[in-house]
């Protein structure tokens with residue numbers, strides 16, 4: 044039995060369905076990310092788990108018990124908000140101690156646990172500060188300590204890092220993952236940053252317009268996207284229009300001057316999708332011209348114009364000479380790196 | 391500096407300095423003149439006036455004596471009147487705080503359309519002339535013919551009309567009614583600065599509704615309540631129309647007494663002394679409590 048279960052959960056505001064048919068089983072100690080574009084219902088789903096919103100349909104269970112029947116104050120979940128929502132009139136120590144106070148933890152024990160929680164997030168010595176006198180990253184840590192000190196059964200994080208600058212965000216990501224690993228707290232993270240979701244989570248729930256597009260490990264969602272939406276959303280993707288030549292025997296898949304044996308299942312006009320880093324320059328293949336090349340330190344980015352439309356190619360900077368701008372090249376890729384779907388139907 | 395610099399640049403500096411220093415004064419001259427003309431000079435004249443002598447037959451004599459101040463200090467009538475003034479203002483302030491803060495909180499949680507409607511209702515008292523509004527209270531509660539009194543008597547709930555006109559209670563209630571918008575708006579502004587997720591944060595940590603209000607919301611809107619209280623208190627203590635109509639000639643407060651001395655008794659110096667004393671007392675209270683509030687909440691807000 045899974046630890047936290049969402050079963051066909053839906054949420055409607057008036058006539059507008061914001062989350063629909065959301066089913067997810069979370070294992071104990073797992074790190075899950077809800078990933079999707081703005082307005083796709085991530086926060087709404089998280090708030091239903093936290094209890095700030097009531098689901099219109101469906102069930103939410105924690106260790107087999109119906110969670111929707113429990114008042115949010117009694118659910119014992121830790122929540123970190125995008126705005127941190129620290130209590131500005133309380134010191135850092137008072138903020139962190141608040142949850143313990145509500146649980147009637149004795150004063151002596153409280154101080155100890157607050158100190159431990161603050162030490163864990165690297166804020167030992169900041170007890171007497173007021174939140175307004177701290178940087179965004181520090182406030183974020185206080186919010187995390189405040190949520191973790193009550194030893195929540197599930198930690199819910201709503202875009203906790205989105206207000207931080209890129210460098211600080213990366214640091215916090217590493218720290219967050221470390222803390223989560225050490226404590227083993229089951230964690231759900233809401234984010235619209237695919238890199239964040241990939242680097243932190245055990246599994247990613249990709250959402251679009253209130254529905255789940257795919258649930259899988261970061262590698263699965265990236266390597267084998269279940270839909271065009273997922274492949275577009277998770278990193279860059281090249282789409283080439285191709286045809287299946289049935290006159291040849293066996294049938295061949297043709298995209299411009301590139302061709303290969305056709306997979307059995309496809310017919311008619313199809314779309315080939317593949318990641319930019321899986322394309323290589325070769326002697327035979329799709330004819331293309333380099334429009335621009337951008338040096339990115341550890342890799343090169345090539346913008347190409349091919350027979351089948353524009354393409355993006357990423358090559359590792361391995362010290363070998365790379366094609367120059369304006370040069371004519373041929374693009375090739377391994378068959379197992381591409382996914383083929385028929386262009387007409389919903390991919 | 392003068393030993394190092396050559397003479398030529400120094401001359402330039404010296405010639406440009408007066409105009410540079412004078413520019414801010416020049417720019418603020420119109421406002422400054424208005425300020426001096428309509429505020430400082432009349433105020434200074436009023437202070438001067440309070441030291442002049444006055445007699446039934448000789449009128450005002452421009453001398454410097456402490457007669458008026460001595461009279462105010464020695465006659466218990468003035469002490470009682472000032473005590474009444476501040477008691478009324480304090481009670482009106484307390485009522486607006488106790489009713490206005492929850493009102494603002496509820497208003498803030500309403501959805502758009504209702505918020506606008508109720509905001510208009512709350513601002514209502516400010517849109518009606520003081521006289522009309524106060525006379526409305528008189529119509530409701532004035533003696534045997536007051537609408538509410540008539541109703542309550544005919545229902546048999548009371549057998550004598552509720553005393554309202556010419557009572558302190560009446561003045562306090564009517565003042566609290568007028569001043570309510572200032573308190574609600576002041577608390578409302580404070581509520582705008584409260585993180586909308588903060589109640590959810592407290593709830594997730596295990597706090598119940600009452601605890602959230604007491605421990606999380608109230609401390610954050612307290613500066614708003616207190617600044618609203620300062621506004622309401624000073625406006626109530628210096629209010630004229632409401633105490634004049636509801637208090638009538640019997641129940642005097644500082645503002646109505648000063649008015650009386652000026653226009654009925656024609657003892658301008660005494661009236662000036664009362665007015666100056668009210669002004670000084672109010673200024674001290676407002677500045678003092680403001681300093682206290684700022685010190686108390688400096689840590690929390692900026």
Ligand SMILES: Nc1ncnc2c1ncn2[C@@H]1O[C@H](COP(=O)(O)OP(=O)(O)OP(=O)(O)O)[C@@H](O)[C@H]1O
Nearest residue numbers: 056059061079080081082083084085086087088235
């Ligand atoms: N109280 C509400 N009433 C009506 N509609 C709402 C309400 N709350 C959210 N919505 C709508 O629900 C949809 C999903 O909102 P939600 O906040 O869950 O999105 P999100 O995925 O968290 O987006 P973001 O990344 O921008 O935070 C949005 O279209 C929003 O307009």
Ligand SMILES: [Mg+2]
Nearest residue numbers: 085086087201
């Ligand atoms: Mg959101």
